[in-house]
Amino acid sequence: MYRLISGLAVSLLLAGCGGGDGGSDFSKTTTDAQRTCPPTMECGFLSVPKDYSNLNDGNIDVYYGVHRANIPSQRLGILVFNFGGPGASAVNGANSMAVNRLPNDILNRFDIVGMDPRGSGRSQYAEELTKCAENRNCDNEYATFSQYVGSNSVVKDLDQLRQKFGDDKLNFIGYSYGTRLGSLYAQQFPEHVRAIVLDSSMSPNTENYLQLRLGNTKGFDTVANYRLVEASRMNQFETVIDSVNTPNGYFDKKANRFSKYESDSTLNRLVSRQSYNEWAPISDGLFKFLKDDDATDLRVALSQPISRMSEKLSSYYSRSDALFRAVICTDELSPINMNEAIISEPRFMKESKLFGHYQYKQNASLCADWPNYRDSVANIENMEQKLAGQRILIIGGQYDPATPYAWTESMHQQFGNLASLITVNNYVDHGFSFDGNTCIDNPTTQYLLNPEIPVPNITCDGSTQSKSATYSSGIASEDDIHPAKRVRGF
Incomplete structure (x- = not known):
């Protein structure tokens, strides 16, 4: 099971952050599409090829919803949202953005x-994965259809969606995955391409899940250094974690054992998103521990x-986890075997003395020896040569705990002079555009x-983020939470 460290909210997550999966009814009738549709949207099912490499293999249905332009005579086209994962639906999230x-x-x-990718929301394969x-146990389902839910298929579905709406060009905002x-x-x-916003970028050129998590692990150290402020705290915490992971464990000066569970919980919260509000309550206690050994x-x-997440959301997140594995493993370009996963711990430790052991235990073997067909995604590279002058906007946080800023820099490099970069500083979070920061929202x-007018490269102070609520008081209104911040995975 993969786990993205972002506070204990990863395994326990939170009530009130619904994924818009339309409940347990997966019927594909037009009537049911509208019955589960947000009030301000029109919804339907888009028939797309099941296998784009074999168009004779039949079609499947993908669920979408549209909030129509307020001034149709001035319409520029569709603006499609995807909020990450992989595993997240998008129809309700797009409605939330519009409203x-x-x-x-x-x-x-x-x-x-919003288009629910294959396997999510009300689209094909969501019922089976649920x-x-x-x-x-999804082994049979993975063997049957995992190769049809990968990113290459979803991208082609996006182009089918563009054609359905009669647009020559696509406008797209993607967060995280x-x-x-x-x-x-x-x-x-x-x-x-007309306009594409890449907010909180995935790495454009990692070839398997192991490489992704190694990069993610290194990114955690950046966040930890920022929050611990002083190098002495970082060094001391590394010493503590090193002892915790030995058979003898770690005991503070009062001879109280600092348990593995407490250690993992602290690591989670150290790199948790500010919108989860889990770092501030423990920061003073951690600083005292690292100073006084108490x-x-x-x-x-x-x-x-x-x-805690509700029982309803528990089912949603279980399905999301299952789809995450199917997509991530299907997408791999250079798969690894189990032996390579087993011997990878030194690579994790090289990236972070704090998080290496934890990340290795949680993530190293997720896709190792994946027995099913893959539909590998190509590396994103030399995009300045492939695009015909279309400009791209890239947004990334220097202290993003989910998708490290190094990935944003790498994505920016691959688009060269066609990409503008907005860097978000002083903010440990993920997903930044249209979240109440005018420095980000206005240029976006x-x-x-x-899109033909270049946006200057700028740095924005993320501490002025004003729109998002936090999860600190239990059940938060879905309207208060940015859809990209409700997603498990990337």
Whole structure:
């Protein structure tokens, strides 16, 4: 089982952050599409080829929803959102963006569209993955259809969606894993790109899941150094973690054992997103522990309850986890075997003395010896040569705990002079555009309206982020939470 460290919210996550999967009814009738549709949207099913390499293999249905442009006579096209994962649906999230976040300048000119990728929401294979995830074994399902849910298929579905709406060009905003889809679309359909925003970029050139998690592990150290402030704290915590992972464990000066569970919980919260509000409650206790070798206050802080996900969301996240594995492993370009995974711990430790052991245990073997067909994604490279002058906007956080800023820099490099870069500083979080920071939102809006006009490379202070609520008080209103911040995975 993969686990993206982002506070205990990863395994326990949170109530009130629904994924828009439409419940347990997966019927594909037009009536059911509208019955589960958000009130401000029109919804339907798009028939697409099951296997784009064999068009005789029949079609499947992909669910979508559209919030129509306020001024149809000034319409610029569809603006499609993907909020990450892989595993997240998008219809309800796109509706939330339209109702609560997007400025009128965008709503007037664009049809706002969410498409549930294969295996998510109400799209094909979601029902099968939901059932097998509840039974904790999706091996048969993976063998049957995992090669049809990979990113290459979803990107081609996006182009089918563009054609359905009669647009020659696509406008797309991808968060996190959604940046893989957006960059792949630019690579595969460069002539149909109008505007693409890549927010919190995935790495454009990692070839398997192990490489992704190694990069992710290194990124955690960047966040930890930022939050611990002083190098002495970082060094001391590395010493503690090193002892925790030995048979003898670690005991503070009061001879109280700092357990593996407490250690993992602290690591989770150290790199948790600010919107989860799990770092601040333990920071003073951790600082005291690292200074005085007394874990009493930290232990008390860790014992305080955090939000728990509801029973309904438990089913949703189980399905999301199952789809995550199917997509990530299907996408791999250079797969590894189990032996390579087993011997990879030194590579994790090289990236981070703090997080290496934990990340190795949680993530190294997820796709090792994957027995099913793959549909490998190509590396994103030399995009300046592949696009015909279409400009791209890239947004990344220097202290993003989910997709490290190094990935944003790498993505920016692959698009060269065609890409503008907005860097977000002083903010440990993930998913930044249309979240209440005018330094980010205004140039993003201007880019979408006029993508031919270059956006200057700028740095924005993320501490002024004003729109998102946090999960600190238990059940948060779905309207208060940016859809990209509700997603498990990347």
